[in-house]
Amino acid sequence: xxxxxxxxxxxxxxxxxxxxxxxxxxxxxxxxxxxxxxxxxxxxxxxxxxxxxxxxxxxxxxxxxxxxxxxxxxxxxxxxxxxxxxxxxxxxxxxxxxxxxxxxxxxxxxxxxx
Amino acid sequence: xxxxxxxxxxxxxxxxxxxxxxxxxxxxxxxxxxxxxxxxxxxxxxxxxxxxxxxxxxxxxxxxxxxxxxxxxxxxxxxxxxxxxxxxxxxxxxxxxxxxxxxxxxxxxxxxx
Numbered sequence: 001x002x003x004x005x006x007x008x009x010x011x012x013x014x015x016x017x018x019x020x021x022x023x024x025x026x027x028x029x030x031x032x033x034x035x036x037x038x039x040x041x042x043x044x045x046x047x048x049x050x051x052x053x054x055x056x057x058x059x060x061x062x063x064x065x066x067x068x069x070x071x072x073x074x075x076x077x078x079x080x081x082x083x084x085x086x087x088x089x090x091x092x093x094x095x096x097x098x099x100x101x102x103x104x105x106x107x108x109x110x111x112x113x114x
Numbered sequence: 115x116x117x118x119x120x121x122x123x124x125x126x127x128x129x130x131x132x133x134x135x136x137x138x139x140x141x142x143x144x145x146x147x148x149x150x151x152x153x154x155x156x157x158x159x160x161x162x163x164x165x166x167x168x169x170x171x172x173x174x175x176x177x178x179x180x181x182x183x184x185x186x187x188x189x190x191x192x193x194x195x196x197x198x199x200x201x202x203x204x205x206x207x208x209x210x211x212x213x214x215x216x217x218x219x220x221x222x223x224x225x226x227x
Contacts, residue, residue: 004157031213033214035217040220041219042218042219043158043217043220044217045214045216048213048214056211056214102160102163103160105150105157107156107157108157108158
Protein backbone atom coordinates (compact mmCIF):
# COMPACT_ATOMS: atom_id res chain seq x y z
CA UNK A 1 0.00 0.00 0.00
CA UNK A 2 1.39 3.39 -0.99
CA UNK A 3 1.74 5.84 1.85
CA UNK A 4 0.91 9.53 2.02
CA UNK A 5 2.88 11.38 -0.62
CA UNK A 6 3.76 15.06 -0.47
CA UNK A 7 5.26 17.27 -3.14
CA UNK A 8 7.55 19.14 -3.31
CA UNK A 9 9.82 17.91 -0.56
CA UNK A 10 11.48 21.32 -0.40
CA UNK A 11 10.56 24.65 -1.89
CA UNK A 12 12.53 27.89 -1.68
CA UNK A 13 10.70 31.04 -2.74
CA UNK A 14 10.94 34.76 -2.21
CA UNK A 15 8.59 36.78 -0.11
CA UNK A 16 5.51 37.71 -2.10
CA UNK A 17 5.63 34.70 -4.38
CA UNK A 18 3.11 31.87 -4.48
CA UNK A 19 3.67 28.25 -3.60
CA UNK A 20 1.37 25.27 -3.92
CA UNK A 21 1.94 22.16 -1.88
CA UNK A 22 0.32 18.89 -2.82
CA UNK A 23 -0.69 15.88 -0.77
CA UNK A 24 -1.81 12.50 -2.06
CA UNK A 25 -3.42 10.55 0.77
CA UNK A 26 -3.66 6.81 1.04
CA UNK A 27 -6.27 5.53 -1.36
CA UNK A 28 -9.64 5.14 0.34
CA UNK A 29 -8.83 7.50 3.20
CA UNK A 30 -11.64 10.01 3.40
CA UNK A 31 -9.97 12.11 6.06
CA UNK A 32 -7.09 14.40 5.19
CA UNK A 33 -5.32 16.74 7.59
CA UNK A 34 -2.77 19.51 7.11
CA UNK A 35 -0.32 20.47 9.85
CA UNK A 36 2.60 22.86 10.05
CA UNK A 37 5.76 22.97 12.15
CA UNK A 38 7.48 26.32 12.27
CA UNK A 39 11.04 26.86 13.55
CA UNK A 40 11.21 23.68 15.63
CA UNK A 41 8.10 24.57 17.59
CA UNK A 42 5.02 22.45 18.10
CA UNK A 43 3.25 20.91 15.15
CA UNK A 44 0.09 22.94 14.66
CA UNK A 45 -3.14 21.78 13.09
CA UNK A 46 -4.25 23.71 10.02
CA UNK A 47 -7.33 21.98 8.68
CA UNK A 48 -9.24 18.77 8.19
CA UNK A 49 -11.07 17.51 5.11
CA UNK A 50 -13.65 14.78 5.02
CA UNK A 51 -13.72 13.82 1.39
CA UNK A 52 -13.95 17.14 -0.44
CA UNK A 53 -15.51 19.08 2.43
CA UNK A 54 -13.66 21.20 4.95
CA UNK A 55 -14.62 19.75 8.30
CA UNK A 56 -12.48 22.02 10.43
CA UNK A 57 -10.34 24.90 9.24
CA UNK A 58 -9.86 26.54 12.60
CA UNK A 59 -6.08 26.34 12.36
CA UNK A 60 -5.66 28.21 9.10
CA UNK A 61 -3.54 31.25 10.02
CA UNK A 62 -5.01 33.79 7.60
CA UNK A 63 -6.57 34.25 4.19
CA UNK A 64 -3.23 33.92 2.41
CA UNK A 65 -3.66 30.17 2.84
CA UNK A 66 -6.07 28.27 0.63
CA UNK A 67 -6.64 24.54 0.83
CA UNK A 68 -8.61 22.50 -1.65
CA UNK A 69 -9.50 18.88 -2.15
CA UNK A 70 -11.44 18.71 -5.35
CA UNK A 71 -12.99 15.31 -5.93
CA UNK A 72 -12.02 14.16 -2.48
CA UNK A 73 -8.71 12.69 -3.56
CA UNK A 74 -5.50 14.71 -3.44
CA UNK A 75 -5.30 18.06 -1.70
CA UNK A 76 -3.41 21.26 -2.38
CA UNK A 77 -2.37 24.00 0.02
CA UNK A 78 -1.60 27.31 -1.62
CA UNK A 79 0.19 30.17 0.08
CA UNK A 80 -0.27 33.49 -1.71
CA UNK A 81 1.54 35.77 -1.17
CA UNK A 82 4.11 34.02 0.97
CA UNK A 83 5.61 35.81 3.97
CA UNK A 84 8.80 35.06 5.89
CA UNK A 85 6.88 33.60 8.84
CA UNK A 86 5.32 30.97 6.59
CA UNK A 87 8.62 29.10 6.49
CA UNK A 88 8.40 25.68 8.06
CA UNK A 89 7.51 22.09 7.35
CA UNK A 90 4.01 21.33 6.17
CA UNK A 91 2.75 17.85 6.97
CA UNK A 92 -0.19 16.07 5.48
CA UNK A 93 -1.87 13.08 7.09
CA UNK A 94 -4.78 10.83 6.19
CA UNK A 95 -6.99 8.37 7.98
CA UNK A 96 -9.85 6.04 7.22
CA UNK A 97 -12.26 7.50 9.75
CA UNK A 98 -12.33 10.62 11.86
CA UNK A 99 -12.63 8.85 15.17
CA UNK A 100 -9.80 8.07 17.52
CA UNK A 101 -7.81 6.32 14.88
CA UNK A 102 -4.29 6.45 13.58
CA UNK A 103 -3.22 9.19 11.22
CA UNK A 104 -0.62 8.27 8.61
CA UNK A 105 1.70 11.14 7.81
CA UNK A 106 3.63 12.11 4.75
CA UNK A 107 7.30 13.07 4.84
CA UNK A 108 6.43 16.75 4.80
CA UNK A 109 7.11 19.67 2.49
CA UNK A 110 9.73 22.09 3.73
CA UNK A 111 8.98 25.67 2.72
CA UNK A 112 11.65 28.34 2.94
CA UNK A 113 10.58 31.93 2.27
CA UNK A 114 13.46 34.35 1.73
CA UNK B 115 -8.13 25.17 24.46
CA UNK B 116 -6.79 21.66 24.59
CA UNK B 117 -3.04 21.41 24.84
CA UNK B 118 -0.19 19.09 25.63
CA UNK B 119 3.12 19.75 27.37
CA UNK B 120 6.28 17.76 26.80
CA UNK B 121 9.59 17.98 28.54
CA UNK B 122 11.96 20.20 26.67
CA UNK B 123 14.86 18.86 24.72
CA UNK B 124 17.32 18.20 23.49
CA UNK B 125 17.90 15.11 25.56
CA UNK B 126 21.30 13.50 25.18
CA UNK B 127 21.89 9.98 26.49
CA UNK B 128 24.50 7.31 26.20
CA UNK B 129 23.61 4.02 24.57
CA UNK B 130 21.80 1.61 26.92
CA UNK B 131 20.68 4.42 29.23
CA UNK B 132 17.11 4.63 30.52
CA UNK B 133 14.82 7.10 28.80
CA UNK B 134 11.83 9.01 30.10
CA UNK B 135 10.10 11.75 28.15
CA UNK B 136 7.33 13.37 30.14
CA UNK B 137 4.01 14.33 28.59
CA UNK B 138 0.90 15.83 30.18
CA UNK B 139 -2.33 16.89 28.48
CA UNK B 140 -5.32 19.00 29.35
CA UNK B 141 -8.25 17.02 30.66
CA UNK B 142 -11.19 18.64 28.89
CA UNK B 143 -12.31 15.30 27.63
CA UNK B 144 -11.27 11.70 27.35
CA UNK B 145 -8.75 11.61 24.56
CA UNK B 146 -6.88 8.81 22.93
CA UNK B 147 -3.16 9.29 23.39
CA UNK B 148 -0.39 8.83 20.87
CA UNK B 149 3.37 9.07 20.61
CA UNK B 150 4.73 9.84 17.17
CA UNK B 151 8.39 9.81 16.18
CA UNK B 152 10.26 11.62 13.43
CA UNK B 153 13.58 10.10 12.45
CA UNK B 154 16.07 12.34 10.64
CA UNK B 155 14.95 13.05 7.10
CA UNK B 156 11.68 11.17 7.47
CA UNK B 157 8.04 11.93 8.19
CA UNK B 158 6.10 11.34 11.38
CA UNK B 159 5.48 7.72 12.29
CA UNK B 160 3.19 6.31 14.91
CA UNK B 161 5.23 4.83 17.75
CA UNK B 162 2.49 3.70 20.13
CA UNK B 163 -0.96 4.55 21.39
CA UNK B 164 -3.41 4.03 24.23
CA UNK B 165 -7.15 4.63 24.02
CA UNK B 166 -8.36 4.35 27.61
CA UNK B 167 -7.22 4.81 31.17
CA UNK B 168 -4.54 2.42 32.42
CA UNK B 169 -3.89 1.11 28.91
CA UNK B 170 -0.23 0.61 28.12
CA UNK B 171 0.99 1.20 24.60
CA UNK B 172 4.22 -0.44 23.57
CA UNK B 173 6.40 -0.77 20.49
CA UNK B 174 10.11 -1.23 19.73
CA UNK B 175 10.90 -1.39 23.44
CA UNK B 176 9.11 1.88 24.18
CA UNK B 177 6.18 2.00 26.59
CA UNK B 178 3.70 4.59 27.80
CA UNK B 179 0.78 4.19 30.20
CA UNK B 180 -2.41 6.25 30.03
CA UNK B 181 -2.69 7.86 33.47
CA UNK B 182 -6.04 9.60 33.74
CA UNK B 183 -5.53 10.67 37.36
CA UNK B 184 -2.39 12.62 36.47
CA UNK B 185 -3.36 13.37 32.83
CA UNK B 186 -0.02 12.00 31.72
CA UNK B 187 1.38 9.68 29.07
CA UNK B 188 5.11 9.50 29.75
CA UNK B 189 7.28 7.65 27.26
CA UNK B 190 9.89 5.21 28.60
CA UNK B 191 12.49 2.85 27.26
CA UNK B 192 14.79 0.77 29.38
CA UNK B 193 17.83 0.78 27.11
CA UNK B 194 18.13 3.26 24.26
CA UNK B 195 20.11 2.69 21.10
CA UNK B 196 21.80 5.10 18.72
CA UNK B 197 19.06 4.33 16.21
CA UNK B 198 16.48 5.81 18.63
CA UNK B 199 17.84 9.28 17.96
CA UNK B 200 14.84 11.23 16.69
CA UNK B 201 12.24 13.79 17.68
CA UNK B 202 9.36 12.42 19.75
CA UNK B 203 5.91 13.98 19.82
CA UNK B 204 3.15 13.35 22.30
CA UNK B 205 -0.34 13.94 20.91
CA UNK B 206 -3.83 13.47 22.35
CA UNK B 207 -6.73 13.06 19.98
CA UNK B 208 -10.21 14.12 20.98
CA UNK B 209 -13.11 12.26 19.42
CA UNK B 210 -15.30 15.38 19.41
CA UNK B 211 -12.70 17.25 17.39
CA UNK B 212 -12.75 15.06 14.31
CA UNK B 213 -9.85 12.91 15.39
CA UNK B 214 -7.26 15.62 14.88
CA UNK B 215 -4.08 15.30 16.87
CA UNK B 216 -2.91 18.06 19.18
CA UNK B 217 0.86 18.01 19.30
CA UNK B 218 3.37 19.05 21.88
CA UNK B 219 6.53 20.85 20.88
CA UNK B 220 8.47 17.64 20.45
CA UNK B 221 11.47 16.34 22.34
CA UNK B 222 14.68 15.77 20.46
CA UNK B 223 16.61 12.71 21.62
CA UNK B 224 20.23 12.17 20.75
CA UNK B 225 21.82 8.86 21.74
CA UNK B 226 25.61 8.67 21.73
CA UNK B 227 27.52 5.40 21.33
